[in-house]
Amino acid sequence: xxxxxxxxxxxxxxxxxxxxxxxxxxxxxxxxxxxxxxxxxxxxxxxxxxxxxxxxxxxxxxxxxxxxxxxxxxxxxxxxxxxxxxxxxxxxxxxxxxxxxxxxxxxxxxxxxxxxxxxxxxxxxxxxxxxxxxxxxxxxxxxxxxxxxxxxxxxxxxxxxxxxxxxxxxxxxxxxxxxxxxxxxxxxxxxxxxxxxxxxxxxxxxxxxxxxxxxxxxxxxxxxxxxxxxxxxxxxxxxxxxxxxxxxxxxxxxxxxxxx
Amino acid sequence: xxxxxxxxxxxxxxxxxxxxxxxxxxxxxxxxxxxxxxxxxxxxxxxxxxxxxxxxxxxxxxxxxxxxxxxxxxxxxxxxxxxxxxxxxxxxxxxxxxxxxxxxxxxxxxxxxxxxxxxxxxxxxxxxxxxxxxxxxxxxxxxxxxxxxxxxxxxxxxxxxxxxxxxxxxxxxxxxxxxxxxxxxxxxxxxxxxxxxxxxxxxxxxxxxxxxxxxxxxxxxxxxxxxxxxxxxxxxxxxxxxxxxxxxxxxxxxxxxxxxxxxxxxxxxxxxxxxxxxxxxxxxx
Numbered sequence: 001x002x003x004x005x006x007x008x009x010x011x012x013x014x015x016x017x018x019x020x021x022x023x024x025x026x027x028x029x030x031x032x033x034x035x036x037x038x039x040x041x042x043x044x045x046x047x048x049x050x051x052x053x054x055x056x057x058x059x060x061x062x063x064x065x066x067x068x069x070x071x072x073x074x075x076x077x078x079x080x081x082x083x084x085x086x087x088x089x090x091x092x093x094x095x096x097x098x099x100x101x102x103x104x105x106x107x108x109x110x111x112x113x114x115x116x117x118x119x120x121x122x123x124x125x126x127x128x129x130x131x132x133x134x135x136x137x138x139x140x141x142x143x144x145x146x147x148x149x150x151x152x153x154x155x156x157x158x159x160x161x162x163x164x165x166x167x168x169x170x171x172x173x174x175x176x177x178x179x180x181x182x183x184x185x186x187x188x189x190x191x192x193x194x195x196x197x198x199x200x201x202x203x204x205x206x207x208x209x210x211x212x213x214x215x216x217x218x219x220x221x222x223x224x225x226x227x228x229x230x231x232x233x234x235x236x237x238x239x240x241x242x243x244x245x246x247x248x249x250x251x252x253x254x255x256x257x258x259x260x
Numbered sequence: 261x262x263x264x265x266x267x268x269x270x271x272x273x274x275x276x277x278x279x280x281x282x283x284x285x286x287x288x289x290x291x292x293x294x295x296x297x298x299x300x301x302x303x304x305x306x307x308x309x310x311x312x313x314x315x316x317x318x319x320x321x322x323x324x325x326x327x328x329x330x331x332x333x334x335x336x337x338x339x340x341x342x343x344x345x346x347x348x349x350x351x352x353x354x355x356x357x358x359x360x361x362x363x364x365x366x367x368x369x370x371x372x373x374x375x376x377x378x379x380x381x382x383x384x385x386x387x388x389x390x391x392x393x394x395x396x397x398x399x400x401x402x403x404x405x406x407x408x409x410x411x412x413x414x415x416x417x418x419x420x421x422x423x424x425x426x427x428x429x430x431x432x433x434x435x436x437x438x439x440x441x442x443x444x445x446x447x448x449x450x451x452x453x454x455x456x457x458x459x460x461x462x463x464x465x466x467x468x469x470x471x472x473x474x475x476x477x478x479x480x481x482x483x484x485x486x487x488x489x490x491x492x493x494x495x496x497x498x499x500x501x502x503x504x505x506x507x508x509x510x511x512x513x514x515x516x517x518x519x520x521x522x523x524x525x526x527x528x529x530x531x532x533x534x535x536x537x538x539x540x541x542x543x544x545x
Contacts, residue, residue: 058414082417090415096408110416113319 004070009034009169009201010055015064017050024050025061026225032169032218037195037202039212041247042222048205051222052171055203056088057081086114089162089200090171095154097146097161103135104142107160114165129160132197133190152183159190163198170194172204176211184208188215209251213237221247307421307502308495311429314422324427332393332428333435337442339388344443347384348450351375356459365461369470372451377478378485378537381443382436383530386489389432389439390522394497397428398518401501402511410502425502429494436490437483444482481537488533492525 005011010032017025024047032038032055042048053059054066057073065072073084097106107126111117130136133156138144146154155175162170172191176184188211195202206212212219213233220230223243229236237248355371401424404410413420448470455461497518504514 056415058411085415085417088415090412092408092412094407096412098409098412099404099407113416113418 011067013065016062018062028227030220030227032203034201036217037215038218039204039206039216040220040222041206041212046222048222052205057084087168089167091158091162093174095158097157099146102143102145103157107164110165133160169201174205176208304495304499307499310421311425314426328427328431329435332431336389336392340439340443341446343388344446345450347380348447349454352451352454366465367469368455368461369466370473373470373474374478376444376447377482381440382482382485385440385443386493386526387523390493390519394493394518394522395515397497398501398515402504402514405504425498428498432494433487433490436486440482440486477541485533488529489526492529493522496521496525
């Protein structure tokens, strides 16, 4: 594992995390496939967000290893952690745009914080992303503040902010939760197009079954603090495990050839 | 029915372990509030320490400091002037009413000058700034917390305390003495207006007694207090907002809590500061 693996960009082994009396992660083993859309599903409060924060280094586990491109990042200190974070871009559920800044300032924020680039180059990269995410046509978009944007626009600005420093791995925290079916489809397409156009590895947390099976290359289910099933969509939907069956069936999905 | 017994089963041991249990619960009742108070103060001290640490690390974001100074100071000017003017007038009114008993109304300039400088200006300014800027800070930080903006900062390897809290505390500490002096000036104008035009105190006497009895030390005391209040009120407000958990309701509670905690911290530290300054500068100097 201490070698860059061409297929698995992130490998998690034996991750444990406790918050006070709650033992949230109980020995999680997970593999994230390079360049693919990896989806982690599970019930609310099962620890999906906690797991994702560990991948980014926002939380430190009680025990376990997280191998990113062949290096165990758990013992990383501040300086190395800062460097590691540049590999990631994170898209929050409600975009988490900075209210005090306009669209351009939000998108440019990672560049302005990390590097001292000439203003012209920063603006060029911001405008390029606005074009690629279909935001350039919105009149006055550059000067608008987050409260003036629609939900879909906010998500795309959040995505632009996550993409501007060319990350290798994009983390999406419940991108379609709470959206109507059309908006959900738009977000799914955005995730797929981003993966295709920008060549990133996507890690998506979701409990939206329809989206998951529509766009997921690799699906893993977190239940009881462990990953209980992992595989391609076709493999996972046929799994007989009760927790998974309940999830699939109550969402109204019926898989051809699934055991009843 | 058997008597309660201790581990070794002897009745004497039972009485002993009972006494120990009672002693323990008495000790607990005494220690818990003390531990609670220390906990409370300690958590805020840790936040202050982290914020101060942020001052000495790159990057130095001057723009953030200036923005906060504008919010806390310049933005509070109108209310400071308004409250200052009327506080000065009321202070003069009370002073004259008391001095009248001894036929010494001519000293109103002196009494108002000293009480404004040492007490009224720093304390009232701090309370006004707590109400306005303190509540604003708590609301803004709390809203940022519940909309995950603070988490977002962390994902960009920005230290949220250095980015958000340090500028707010520094701005408040710097602006408090300045606003206190504004309060002093406007307060004196109010006192002057009341004394000369409504009570017909002699203008020459008012100014001369003011000049004679107020010293630079009064203003030094006032501005030092103001700076200390700036620390306590901004730490109280920032702590409440930064550590909010929940939704809009909790942000509202945090804002209320910030104003209450900030105000109480000002009044309590005022008491301790008075004693400290009294030791340094006894009354008859």
